[in-house]
Structures are given as C-alpha cells and as structure tokens.
Amino acid sequence: MSDVRQEWPLWEVFIRSKSGLDHKHCGSLHAADGKMAIQMARDVYTRRQEGTSVWVVRSDHIVASDPGEKGMYFDPAEDKVYRHPTFYQLPESVDHM
Amino acid sequence: MQASIQVSPRPDVQYLLRMGDTALILAQRLGEWAGHAPVLEEDIALANMALDLIGQCRAVLTHAGALESAGHDEDQLAFLREERDYRNVTLVELPRGDFAVTVVRNAMMATFFKQLWARLAESRHAELAAIAGKAIKEARYHQQHAADWLVRLAGGTEESRRRIDKALALLWPYHAELFASDAVDQHAHDSGLGPRWGDLQEAWLADMKEIFDEAGLALPAPVAFLSIGKSGVHSEHMGFILAEMQQLQRAYPGGVW
Numbered sequence: 001m002s003d004v005r006q007e008w009p010l011w012e013v014f015i016r017s018k019s020g021l022d023h024k025h026c027g028s029l030h031a032a033d034g035k036m037a038i039q040m041a042r043d044v045y046t047r048r049q050e051g052t053s054v055w056v057v058r059s060d061h062i063v064a065s066d067p068g069e070k071g072m073y074f075d076p077a078e079d080k081v082y083r084h085p086t087f088y089q090l091p092e093s094v095d096h097m
Numbered sequence: 098m099q100a101s102i103q104v105s106p107r108p109d110v111q112y113l114l115r116m117g118d119t120a121l122i123l124a125q126r127l128g129e130w131a132g133h134a135p136v137l138e139e140d141i142a143l144a145n146m147a148l149d150l151i152g153q154c155r156a157v158l159t160h161a162g163a164l165e166s167a168g169h170d171e172d173q174l175a176f177l178r179e180e181r182d183y184r185n186v187t188l189v190e191l192p193r194g195d196f197a198v199t200v201v202r203n204a205m206m207a208t209f210f211k212q213l214w215a216r217l218a219e220s221r222h223a224e225l226a227a228i229a230g231k232a233i234k235e236a237r238y239h240q241q242h243a244a245d246w247l248v249r250l251a252g253g254t255e256e257s258r259r260r261i262d263k264a265l266a267l268l269w270p271y272h273a274e275l276f277a278s279d280a281v282d283q284h285a286h287d288s289g290l291g292p293r294w295g296d297l298q299e300a301w302l303a304d305m306k307e308i309f310d311e312a313g314l315a316l317p318a319p320v321a322f323l324s325i326g327k328s329g330v331h332s333e334h335m336g337f338i339l340a341e342m343q344q345l346q347r348a349y350p351g352g353v354w
Contacts, residue, residue, distance in 0.1 A: 008136075029138050032249070039242060043142035 009058055011037040013045055016053040023055050031056075099350035102177045105165045108284035111184060112291060113161035113225075114174075115281070115327050116213070117154045118185035121175055123206055124150035125338055129193045142242060146203070149235040153210075156228040176346035180335055187324035188271035190335045197260035200246040201268050207239035208304045209275055212297040221289030244308045251312035261314070269317040274324045276301070 008030040014023035026045050031037035037056040046054065065073060077083070104110060127147035134140035158171040189206065193199060214236050217229035250257040278295030285291045306316055326332070345352055 030136065031138065035245065036249075039245065040138035040142065042238075043145050044138055047141075047145060 008032050009060065011041075011056045012059050012062060013037075013041040014055040014057070015041075015045055015051040016055075017050060018052055023053065026050070028059060099177060099347050101179050101182075102169060102173055104161075104169065104174065104178065104182060105167060107165065108281045109288065109290055110161050110165045111281045112285045113157050113164065114184040115186075117157035117161060117174070118183050119189055119206075120150040120154040120157065120210075122183070122185045122338065123189040123202075124148070124154065125342055126189060126191075126193050127199070127203075130199065135196055143199070146235075146239050146242070149232075149239065153228070153232045153235070156232075157225075160222070160224055160228070172346065172351075176343045180331060180339055181329040183329065183331065183335065183339070184327050185331075186271070186274045187326035187332050188268060188274065190326065190332055190338060191268070191271070192334055194264065194267070195260060197250055197257070197264040198267065200243055200250060201261065201264040203239060203243035204247050204308060205268065205272055205305070207236055207243050208301055208308075209297065210236040211240050212300050212304070213292070213294070216292040216297065220291050225291070240304075244311075247308060247314075248312040251314050261312075265314070265317060270320045270322045271324050273320065273322065274327060277323060277327075279327075 010028055011031055011034075012028050013026055015026045016023045029037065029040050029044055031040050034056060038054055041054045041056055042051075045051065104114065124147040127143050127150070130140060130143040131147075132140065134143055154175070155171045158174040162169040162171065162174055188202065191198075191202075211233060214229040214233035218226050218233060220226045220229065247261065251261045252258075276295045276298035278293040282293035282295065286293045286296075302316070309316055324332075326335075
C-alpha cells in the first residue's frame, strides 16, 4: 500500500473562492493523474463551500526561487521606497486607488 | 432500552422508506471506510459521500414521518425499527468488502440514485421534488467518482482487475431487486409521488453499459436470483449492521449531541 502511495506524484491545489477573485494556493495532495487530483481536491479542500473553481498542478512542474538566494533576490528592494507610488498627489476625481 | 416503533404500511410511506433506508444503510457501509481507505484523500471522499447519503436519508425519512402523521421523526425512523421493518435493498447491506466491492457497489447505486432523483424532481410532492433537485447533484458526483475508479481498477494491474471481476460477480445478481416493481411502486406511479423503480432499469443499464465499455468490462448476464430486502427479508448481515447503528439510541433514548 505504501509503495503505491509513493508512486503517486504530488499536486498543488489552487481554489477560487468566488468568481472574479484569483485562485489561491490552499494545499497539496497525492493523486495518480490530473483527473484524480481535481476530484480529490474537490473532496479534500471544498467541503465547506470554499470553492467555485479548482486548479491543480504537478508540484514538480513548479519552478521556485532558491531559498539560499533570498537575500540577494529580495533584500535590495528594502530601501527603494521611491518604487512605491505613494509620492503622487491624486486628483480629487480619482477614487479608490 | 427503547422499544421499537411500528411504521404504517401505507404505500407512500413504504416507498419513501425504501429510498431512505437504502441511502441510510449504504451510508453506514461507506462510513466503515473512515480511517481505513487506501489513501487519505479517498478516505475523505468516501466519508463525504456517506454524509451526502445520510443527508438524503434524513430528508426522505422526515418526509415519510410527516406523511405517516404518527409523530415519528427521522431519528426514530432510522434507529428504532426492527430488522424486518427496514426496506432497503439487500445490495447495500452486504459487507463492505475490499475497495473493489465498494467501487462496484457505488457505481451501481449512484447510477440508480441518479436515475431515481431525476424522476423524483418531477414528483407531485413539492417537498420530495425539492429534495431530489439537491440530491441529484450529489448522485451525479458519486457516479462520476465511482465510475472513474471502476475504469482505473478494471484497466489497472492484474490484481485490481481480478478484484473488480470478483466484486462484480458478487454484487451484480443483487441489482435485479432494484427494478422489481410491485404494488408500492404502482401506487407511487399512479399518485404522482415517484416512478416505478422498474421503469428506471433501461436507463440504468444504458448508463452502466457506458461505464463498463470504458472500463473494458462486459455487462454480466441477467440472473434469476432475486433478493427481497425491500419487503423486509434481509441477509444475515443486516442484524449486525443494525446492532451497531442502533445501540446508542436504544441505550440512551433520544440522545443527541
């Protein structure tokens, strides 16, 4: 039984909670293929009306940044406040920016 | 110890008991997988399906109790009858078996319920039609889930195919009971409560054939055997499952949480 389980690849599950919102990552599961992964995602992650749409993607198809390069990648943005658009005066007629 | 109740032999009440009890006992069998399914995800899926069936059973038994007007609520109807007064088909009370048995039985029963709910959505009883409108979505998913597994296991390894063949040989003979119409069916038909179950057979066989074709399985030949759980004559497994289900309500009458 455990052998079978090891053969099933891991899938990442993304759920859209309602129309118009984006799909959010909510967890992962093991399944033999995409069809089974979608059904299992439905059963495991949408039992309490969490979703209106499900995406699954093989975990090994995700390309991720290297945690070891976190400093090099992200720290330089720390002191670049001018990249935030907070210095502009908005005209009165523009609501909700 | 809580005494047993007697339910009216009225055909409309009996028709509803057949549906409610069949869903109830199948749910109990599916619930036995909790903590034992081959993988965690399937464990949750089977529990979800069991709970869908319990929900359908509750609605149907409540409606039966209302029609009967003897003051029986869903809990009393579910837990306080004697074995001979349960009207489920024999197929659903057979032991859980291995995963292949569950898959084959679920495919047979979900397909049946899908046909039944589709017809009940046009019931003259507005409440039953509303229950059916909700339940058919659940049954459609149950069918897809079971059919998917049936195709996988039938086309999987030698071992999985062997188990599917064995499960099919065990369960198939019990399907005839689903479609053996009698006076209760005729009454439901004439009064607009619901279809004669026998009228569902053609559509059921067509659906099953489609699944079997995809799975590379041949439809088994018809058999002369006819189980009669619907009339209260059950297999030797029924007493055990009822004992397990009823113990709490018998020992602690009216117990709730």
